[in-house]
Amino acid sequence: MPRVLVTGATGFIGGHLVASLLGRGNEVRCLVRQGSNTEWLRQRDVELVVSPFDDADGLAAACADRDVVYHLAGKISARRSEDLDRVNGEYVRLLVEALGKGNATPPLLLLVSSVAAAGPIPKGQVRVESDAPAPISDYGRSKRAGEQEAEKWAEHGPVTIVRPGIVFGPRDRTTLPMFQTIRRFRIHPMAGFVVPPLSLIHVDDLVQLILLAADKGRRIEPGNDNAENRGLGVYFATANEYPDYAQLGRMIRSTLRRPFAPNVPLPAAAAMLMASGNEWLARLRGRPASFNRDKIVEATASSWACCAEAAQRDFSFQVKKPLQQAIQETSDWYLEHGWL
Helix, strand or coil: CCEEEEECCCCHHHHHHHHHHHHCCCEEEEEECCCCCCHHHHCCCCEEEECCCCCHHHHHHHHCCCCEEEECCCCCCCCCHHHHHHHHHHHHHHHHHHHCCCCCCCCEEEEECCHHHCCCCCCCCCECCCCCCCCCCHHHHHHHHHHHHHHHHHHCCCEEEEEECEEECCCCCCCHHHHHHHHHHCCEEEECCCCCECCEEEHHHHHHHHHHHHHHCCCCCCCCCCCCCCCCCEEEECCCCCCEHHHHHHHHHHHCCCCCCCEEEECHHHHHHHHHHHHHHHHHHCCCCCCCHHHHHHHCCCCCCECCHHHHHHHCCCCCCCHHHHHHHHHHHHHHCCCC
C-alpha cells in the first residue's frame, strides 16, 4: 500500500483523512508543528515528524520515501494578510522544494485548496475548473498563490488540486458558531440583504473525493495556464446543491427544532464595521479573528456555486447523501457531544 505524508493532520479535515488512510492500510506519516495537539494521532498507528515548515531538513525528512503527499496544512484567518500568504502560499513552495529531495520516484502532490482560490461567479452561473481563477479575498489570493506553487511541481512529478467548498461535519469548529447561534439565540445573522449561493460538502464526501483524486484523478500538465489545459487536474469538491446563506440557516434551523429562528440581514457596511471591531479585539488578545472583513468580502460576493462535474466524470464521484440529511447528522453529533 502507498506510503503517504499528511500535513495538517491535527486539523478537522486532516483527522478524517488520516482515519480513512489507516482504514485502507496505508503507511501514514504526519508532519506536525511543535505544540500541536497530537493526542488523537498518538493513539493511532502513524509516524509523527515534528518540524516547522521553514526547517528545510525537517521538511525533507518528512517527505522522504513517500508515494503520496497530502498537503492540507493552512490558515483560514490570520491577523495579517502576510501571514496568510506565508502559510498558504510560501509554505507550498517550500514543500515543493522538499519533494525533490530523498525520493527516487517523484511522489504525487495532492493539494487541498479552496473554492476561494477560484473566486465567485456571476449569480445564475456555476463555476467550472476551466474558468480562469479570480479570487477576491486575501484568503482566496493566498490559496491561489499556493496552487500556483504546487503547479510548478508538474515539471518534476504528478500534482492534483482539490478545491472544497464549505466543509462541515462531526468535530468541525469552523461552522459550529452558525449552529450555536441558531440554537442558543434563535436567529441567523447574515451580511447583506442579497446573499450568494454557496458550495458545501460533508467531510466524509470530501475525504472520499480526495482519495479518488489521488488514485484515479488527472494530473496537472506543465504550462496549464493556457486555455486548452486550464483546469485539468483540478477538482471542485462540492455537493450538487447550492443553498444561499438564508436557505442554509433554514436547513440548520429545522435540524435543531427551532421553528422560530429568523434570518436577520445586516447592511453590508454594518457587517464590515462589526468585523473591523472584532478584528481589533482579537488583535488585543493576540489571536486571529475568524469573523473578519475578509470574510464579509466573501459573504457579499455574487455566487459561490461551483460544479463537481469533473470529479463525477473522471472517477465517478458522488456525494453519499443529500445536504439536509448530512446537516441533520452533523447537528445530531454536536448535540450528542455537548457542543451545542
